[in-house]
Amino acid sequence: MATEATAPEIHGHRSLQHHFENMEQQREAGTLGMWVFLVTEIMFFGGMFLAYTLYRSLYPAAFASASNHLDITLGAVNTGVLILSSFTMAMAVYFTQIGKRRPQVLCLLLTLLLGLTFLGIKAVEYHDKYEDRLIPGRLIPGHSFNPQVQQEGQPVDPHKLHLLPGATVEKVEMFYWIYFAMTGMHALHMIIGAGLLTFLLIFSLKGRFDPEYHSPVEVIGLYWHFVDIVWIFLFPLLYLLGRHLEHG
Amino acid sequence: MSEHIVSVRVYITIFLVLLGGTALTVVAAFFDFPWQLNTIVALTIATIKATFVVLYFMHVRYSSRLVWVIVAAALFWMGILFALTFSDYLTRDWISIQPY
Amino acid sequence: MRAIESFEVPAPPRVNYINAQYGLKSWLLTKDHKRIALLYLGSITFFFFIGGLYAMMIRLELLTPQGDLLQSTTYNKVFTQHGIIMIFFFLIPSIPATLGNFLIPMMIGAKDLAFPRINLLSWYIYLLGGVITIYALLAGGVDTGWTFYTPFSTTFSNSYVVATGLGIFINGFSSILTGLNFIVTIHTMRAPGMTWFRMPLFLWSHYATSLIMILGTPVIAITVLLLAFERLAGVGIFNPALGGDPVLFQHLFWFYSHPAVYIMVLPSMGVISELIANFSRKNIFGYSFVAFSSLAIAVFGFLVWGHHLFVTPQSVYAGMIFSFLSFAVAIPSAIKVFNWTATLYKSSISYDTPMLYALGFIGLFTVGGMTGLFLASLAVDVHLSDTYFVVAHFHYIMVGGALMGYLGGLHYWWPKISGRMYPEGWGRFSALVIFVGFNLTFLPQFVAGYLGMPRRYHAYPPEFQVFNVLSTAGASILGFGMLIPAIYFVWSMRYGKHAEANPWHLPGLEWRTQSPPPTENFEETPIVTWDAYEFAPREETEVVGKFGPELERI
DSSP states (O other): OOOOOOSSOOTTOTTOOTTSSSHHHHHHHHHHHHHHHHHHHHHHHHHHHHHHHHHHHHOHHHHHHHHHTSOHHHHHHHHHHHHHHHHHHHHHHHHHHTTOHHHHHHHHHHHHHHHHHHHHHHHHHHHHHHHTTOOOTTSSTTOOSOOOBOOTTSOOOTTSBOOOTTOOHHHHHHHHHHHHHHHHHHHHHHHHHHHHHHHHHHHHHTTOOBTTBOHHHHHHHHHHHHHHHHHHHHIIIIISTTGGGOOO | OOOOOOOHHHHHHHHHHHHHHHHHHHHHHTSOOSTTHHHHHHHHHHHHHHHHIIIIITOGGGSOHHHHHHHHHHHHHHHHHHHHHHHHHTTGGGSOOOOO | OOSSTTEEEOOOOSOOTTTSSOSHHHHHTOOOHHHHHHHHHHHHHHHHHHHHHHHHHHHHHTTSSSOOSSOHHHHHHHHHHHHHIIIIIIITTHHIIIIIHHHHHHHHTOSSOSOHHHHHHHHHHHHHHHHHHHHHHHHTOOOSTTTTOTTIIIIIOOSOHHHHHHHHHHHHHHHHHHHHHHHHHHHHOOOTTOOGGGSOHHHHHHHHHHHHHHHHHHHHHHHHHHHHHHHHHOOOSSOGGGTOOHHHHHHHHHHHHHHHHHHHHHHHHHHHHHHHHHHTTSOOTTHHHHHHHHHHHHHHGGGOGGGGGTTSSOOHHHHHHHHHHHHHHHHHHHHHHHHHHHHHTTOOOOOOHHHHHHHHHHHHHHHHHHHHHHHHSHHHHHHHTTBHHHHHHHHHHIIIIIIHHHHHHHHHHHHHHHSBOOOHHHHHHHHHHHHHHHHHHHHHHHHHHHTTOBSSOSSOOGGGHHHHHHHHHHHHHHHHHHHHHHHHHHHHHHHSOBOOSOTTOOOOGGGGSOSSOOTTSOSSOOOOOSOTTOOOOGGGOOEEESSOSOOOOO
16 A cells, blocks of 8 residues: 655556546546536526525515425524534545544444435425425325415414415415425435445445545545535525514 | 645534534524515525535635636526526516507 | 657557457447447437438428428427437537547547546436437427427426436436536646647637536526426426416526537537648637637527527516627637638648538538527517528528538548548538538528518418428438438448548647557657647658558548
8 A cells, every 4th residue: 555645656556547647637537527517516406596596586475484384493403414414524534535444434434324314304304294285286196285274363283384474375385396396306416425425435444545545535525515515505595584574 | 645634623613613604594594684684694604604615625725726716617607597597587577568 | 840740650550449349348338438439429320310300301391381291289299309309419419429539538648538437428328318218209209399398398288298308308417427528638638748728629619518518408407307397296386377487497498508509519610620720731820719719609608598588578678688698609609710711811722521511611600600690689589589580590500510510520530530531522522412402401491581481380371382392402402412421431431441540641639640549549648749730731741650651542
């Protein structure tokens, strides 16, 4: 195993691919490739953020009512979970860079478990929406969008939708479609990330990565941080937009 | 290897800043600010959090200028999508069209 | 320092990339960018012929004013599918995936692209998208127009919208991966001494094209996805009955689809730069202007999509902005045309087949581009929108422009790719037939459209018949003209004259290795000390080799 990489290229590292001149070029290419891919992801989510922005500006009351019905505690906890997982991912890269395999594997494992936790909490939230008949359209055949609306003078029921003045159920459905589309797409990316982390774990346990070659860890770390950033924006936009309009 | 290794202390600091930002944005959400300030406050906090993730967790602070340009370009392009689309939606009622 | 004097061509190896390994598996699991380019070449040719069959059906129907050959719903499917196949499965991949894949590593002196396995993956993804789309076509087709406007596509159409959308969605990833590969390769794998401004303009064009692929394709991906879910789940982002806005769909759709037309034409412009410089044996006039204009087209191309929405409820003020920007985007293209023309001036032109295509491109692209300005003018567009004027405009760019560049490039680099020469006489003949056929097909359509003939109609008022008959006659000639190269390229693979390393006697890096090249492209990584288009006078060009006298060009 190579000890230290200084100016002269290391030829013949077992992970050097034949079309690259040296490990430095390979690493640069890998990192650049992931950044270019993240650009495509930014534009991909961008389309949905556009739709969200447009309809929120058109139907503010409905969006606020719908948002207030989301569970802010679960959302905030999930945000904390993802931020922690980003930290553990960064630490995993760190330990790989300095060649400490045990902590590296541990951090990768923690990242994976935190990611799965996020998905679990998301599943709970989705289930709650299912129970309250808030799944839009015919996404679930036979179980169409049909929430119960909180009426005046009735005891407050957390499962019922409280409509602010100006909000209609139809526009609330629009919010929920955007909510499921965006968080669903985000969750899909988390699942893919969890799969990639599993691969990383397996290769780490086999000792494939060292300070000389750890590009996959770094590059998948970039992907993971990106998914975290998307959630950093999703959380306030979806969960927090109408809280200040809740009066008691 | 020309890689810069970020220290653990930096990572821990950024992590705590991110958690703090999350708490702050939740608390701020319940205060009724005038005009559109609620949205602006929330987006500002989110942007700051995202910036820290990009600069430190994703190492952009220590990366080549090319990576900076790539990140800036992506944000700029999303900006184009938003700006020109909203140039339509925001100006639609500037002119009243009389139906025939 | 002269680039080409006494450069020594090593004796041809007995092994090149074609015969290095035998067997289907060695082709289907290859990582060699040259083999992948050939895989793409076969597939896109297949899709081109399918798209051509649909075109034939359109032109046959339009021979007579009555809708007598096809029912209206069938006709809707035919023109929709013609558009989808030609745009997504032929034009967008054509030059980048074949010529780009083959030449980019060679032109920068590298052994392969940055990510060879992703390159192969992109081809399989392309095939998967194609198979799904063909399934949708055979199962019953799609009739919404290639533009999939809502709410017809989401709510009212009884056709295979979701399946086709899925095929297009998957195909988009092929585009993204190709663009990603090119960008990383050009940034990180240039040979020592190959600075950005020593790169051939083919590379600048492909770099700009890759930028568009990366920035635009994801938006069509999410749009098609949202469209499919809206259709399946009955939700309402684009449905006015449920509070949505169909114009939002159009914004999102055209945000990609307008830059997509630059994906289709920029690589062709890159080819033309190569052909003009090399077949007039003169350094391209204004190299940096041409290089930067490629980037400018890529950037400006993203700012103009609203010109497809002039006749929608889009705000008039936004329309004015988009109209102004659409005029601006013509400028970098015009800069290229001026520079190509200036290159030709007082140069030593040889009228080989590739040059004929290049000259055709310049004229036809100019016509296409200028008619685009008609459409960019707000008031004129109200008259011309959805008429045959628009159809003629984009076919001048796509066929007269992009396809000419593709054919010219195929001929030019054919000796390098296959190791054989195509028959020059037949090449020139078919180029002329294609040129005549093309103009006869689409010139009358400008007039018909201006006089008011709408597009996407299978029946039309009888006063337009004369234009349609001319157009169909032209299409027959065009079709015949395009069959000829298909035949002689295949013929040449077995019977064509063997090509030497540098049959055109040119300075490009790709000509400094064998025809066909060995798998690793170069025996040794070259060190580049010359500019892209440094020519020696023809008589002084020597190819010093150990394998016998030069073969004469036909």
